[in-house]
Amino acid sequence: MNPFLIRIGSFGIRWYGFFMAVSMAVGIHFFVRRGRRLGVDEDTLYNFALLAILGGVIGARLVYVLTNWSYFWHHPGLIVAVWQGGLAIHGALLGGIAFSLWYGYRKALPYWALLDGMVPGACVGIFLVRIGNIFNGEILGHPAGILGGLRQPAQPYEMIMALGLWLIYWRQVRLDRADGVPFFTFALVYSILRFVSEMFRDNPQYLIHYTNHYLGIGFATLEQLFTPLILAFVIWGLRWRVRVARHSFSEGPRWEPALALAAGPGAAARAQGGPDGEAAAGEERSTAVSAPARMGVELPPQSEGAGDGGA
Numbered sequence: 094m095n096p097f098l099i100r101i102g103s104f105g106i107r108w109y110g111f112f113m114a115v116s117m118a119v120g121i122h123f124f125v126r127r128g129r130r131l132g133v134d135e136d137t138l139y140n141f142a143l144l145a146i147l148g149g150v151i152g153a154r155l156v157y158v159l160t161n162w163s164y165f166w167h168h169p170g171l172i173v174a175v176w177q178g179g180l181a182i183h184g185a186l187l188g189g190i191a192f193s194l195w196y197g198y199r200k201a202l203p204y205w206a207l208l209d210g211m212v213p214g215a216c217v218g219i220f221l222v223r224i225g226n227i228f229n230g231e232i233l234g235h236p237a238g239i240l241g242g243l244r245q246p247a248q249p250y251e252m253i254m255a256l257g258l259w260l261i262y263w264r265q266v267r268l269d270r271a272d273g274v275p276f277f278t279f280a281l282v283y284s285i286l287r288f289v290s291e292m293f294r295d296n297p298q299y300l301i302h303y304t305n306h307y308l309g310i311g312f313a314t315l316e317q318l319f320t321p322l323i324l325a326f327v328i329w330g331l332r333w334r335v336r337v338a339r340h341s342f343s344e345g346p347r348w349e350p351a352l353a354l355a356a357g358p359g360a361a362a363r364a365q366g367g368p369d370g371e372a373a374a375g376e377e378r379s380t381a382v383s384a385p386a387r388m389g390v391e392l393p394p395q396s397e398g399a400g401d402g403g404a
Contacts, residue, residue: 096228109178109225116221117146120214127210131203138207144196145189145211152188153180160315163297178229181316182219182287183323186280205273205334212262212279219255223248234293237309245293245309254286271338277331284327288320 097105121142128138157179158165158172165172189211197204226232227248234245261282265275292310299318304311 094228094230096230107176107178107225108228109222110176112221112225113180113218116214116218119217120211121146123213124207124210128207131206133202133207137200137202141193141196141200141202141207145193148192149185149189150175150180152191153182153185155188156181156184161297178226178231180222182215182283183316183319185215185218203272205276209266209272209275212276213259215279216255216259216262219258220252223252223255233295235295235304235309235311236306238307240309244295247290247293247295250293251290254283254290257286258283271334273334274331274338277327277334280327281324281331284320284323288317291317 096107096109098108098111099106121139124142125135125138128141129135154173154175160181161179171177190208193208194204196202197207223232232247232251234247234250236242237245258279262275262279265278270278291314292312294314295311296314296316298304298311298313299315301313303313
């Protein structure tokens with residue numbers, strides 16, 4: 094199968110690169126649409142997305158190279174050849190978080206709500222890039238006696254997995270889960286399904302060398318060995334976001350002076366208990382409400398007269 098979509102002389106565009114570009118464009122579309130609903134301006138959203146994509150590509154390639162080090166040790170010149178394929182989704186998630194975290198907090202953005210908006214692009218990327226893997230002849234499955242000696246269709250398995258992840262994400266959104274919960278749910282389900290899908294991949298094995306030639310499965314790849322560590326981190330993150338949401342719901346938002354500064358001087362004075370807090374309450378009321386929304390904090394409804402100190 095020809096891996097090139099277009100080739101003119103020494104210049105060519107691979108199917109893998111084409112599908113990767115399409116998945117990035119689709120991901121940015123969904124991300125920006127969600128960011129607008131959160132009240133974030135487009136320039137900030139595009140900067141956030143570009144940093145996340147840059148970090149994602151670097152992280153994805155780094156993890157892929159490490160998990161296939163026996164090959165790249167003998168072909169070091171191909172380490173940066175991303176256009177030929179070879180990216181790991183776990184590395185993309187870690188790299189995207191690392192690059193966007195600093196920017197998100199520096200701009201006082203609703204970081205975890207925005208991170209949830211990256212999930213649709215990740216699902217689309219998994220689906221489309223697997224098609225690119227087919228054109229590149231990558232991610233081959235184990236030969237299976239149950240299939241008459243044919244290889245396990247590892248790429249289509251993971252395409253189905255991507256569709257399932259998409260449906261789970263939209264279910265989470267419809268249920269209005271707390272910020273960060275859809276992202277960590279995606280990471281949790283993906284990690285489990287990826288552990289299973291690795292059994293069908295004909296990848297190098299480490300420590301435990303087991304292959305069932307009849308079923309066409311094997312254990313353990315480097316990805317599988319690292320899965321328990323990844324799951325521990327993801328479960329911690331999921332429980333943390335749920336705990337934060339419950340705490341905010343039961344006790345209301347707890348303002349820190351540094352966060353209150355994003356809402357203006359009146360809000361900062363109120364957070365610090367300053368003497369000008371009450372005087373600035375009226376003129377800063379709209380800003381004080383919008384700032385927590387930017388930080389991803391939902392304020393409980395106030396009863397009538399609460400703003401005037403009435404009973």
